[in-house]
Amino acid sequence: MIVSYGEILLLAICLFFMGMICVVTRRNLLMILIGVEIMLNAAGIAFVGAALRWHSLDGQAFVLFLMAVAASEVAVGLALIVYAHRHSGTLNGDGYNLMKG
Amino acid sequence: MNAYSAIFYLLAVIITVATALTITSRNLVYAVVYLIISFLGTALLFYLLGAPMLAALEAIIYAGAIMVLFLIIIMLMQIDKQEGVASLFNQCFFVIAVAGTAFSLVLLLLYGNSGSFFPLQAAMATPGQFGAFIFQKYWLAVEVVSFLLLVALVGALYLSRTNSEKSAYGGKR
Numbered sequence: 001m002i003v004s005y006g007e008i009l010l011l012a013i014c015l016f017f018m019g020m021i022c023v024v025t026r027r028n029l030l031m032i033l034i035g036v037e038i039m040l041n042a043a044g045i046a047f048v049g050a051a052l053r054w055h056s057l058d059g060q061a062f063v064l065f066l067m068a069v070a071a072s073e074v075a076v077g078l079a080l081i082v083y084a085h086r087h088s089g090t091l092n093g094d095g096y097n098l099m100k101g
Numbered sequence: 102m103n104a105y106s107a108i109f110y111l112l113a114v115i116i117t118v119a120t121a122l123t124i125t126s127r128n129l130v131y132a133v134v135y136l137i138i139s140f141l142g143t144a145l146l147f148y149l150l151g152a153p154m155l156a157a158l159e160a161i162i163y164a165g166a167i168m169v170l171f172l173i174i175i176m177l178m179q180i181d182k183q184e185g186v187a188s189l190f191n192q193c194f195f196v197i198a199v200a201g202t203a204f205s206l207v208l209l210l211l212y213g214n215s216g217s218f219f220p221l222q223a224a225m226a227t228p229g230q231f232g233a234f235i236f237q238k239y240w241l242a243v244e245v246v247s248f249l250l251l252v253a254l255v256g257a258l259y260l261s262r263t264n265s266e267k268s269a270y271g272g273k274r
Contacts, residue, residue, distance in 0.1 A: 002105035006218045011113045013207050016122055017200050022124035024196050029261060030129055041143055052150045052221050057234045060152050060226060064235065066245040069161050071122055072253030074167050078174050079257035084170055085178055
């Protein structure tokens with residue numbers, strides 16, 4: 001007997017909004033990517049809690065796919081950030097205001 | 102309150118505090134290390150909620166691979182120290198307004214539905230059960246995801262070419 005699903009969902013919501021605040025307020029591209037990771041992780045917590053709530057493994061399966069998508073997103077995102085840093089010399093999101101790279 | 106719920110509350114506090122320290126810390130390396138703590142706490146939470154396979158994957162993929170990738174990139178790029186103290190607070194009003202509205206709506210949804218607050222029974226899906234389930238019901242999705250990882254690998258390799266390699270292959274730029 002552990003906590004109710006509402007409390008798990010509350011934790012996931014808190015983490016999701018922390019990630020959202022990180023994405024919106026920070027200027028650094030790496031911190032924006034970290035905020036996206038926090039949001040994906042919060043969604044994973046909600047999925048695993050739902051899998052326990054309804055005794056179905058579908059929620060856990062979706063967390064597995066979520067991890068794979070997060071890994072590929074980070075790989076491509078970091079490659080893009082390195083590319084942009086090499087060409088513009090900045091990591092500030094406001095620094096990218098030219099269409100021609 | 103029994104042992105399971107005590108562990109849950111402890112883990113929830115650890116995860117929340119570590120994430121809060123992540124999003125407020127100025128130094129990127131500190132942020133990543135705090136996020137590793139948060140992800141390890143999440144792995145323990147997954148184990149508590151009956152997903153040992155996902156707990157292992159969370160520790161290996163998230164806390165191990167992804168965060169180390171972040172650390173390598175941060176150390177590779179010689180990032181100029183800080184991003185300026187004012188930048189976190191100049192949009193404070195809009196952030197609080199939007200996040201507060203959304204948060205209160207979600208809370209309304211959560212507490213308006215009385216069915217979401219009964220204690221869950223502890224259950225455990227062994228890795229064998231999980232693997233059998235995922236390859237019986239979601240085999241196509243597993244293939245699609247593996248293909249997605251391949252595409253991400255090729256894309257990252259393409260983006261990280263240097264200029265000399267580009268000219269060697271006859272590229273325009």
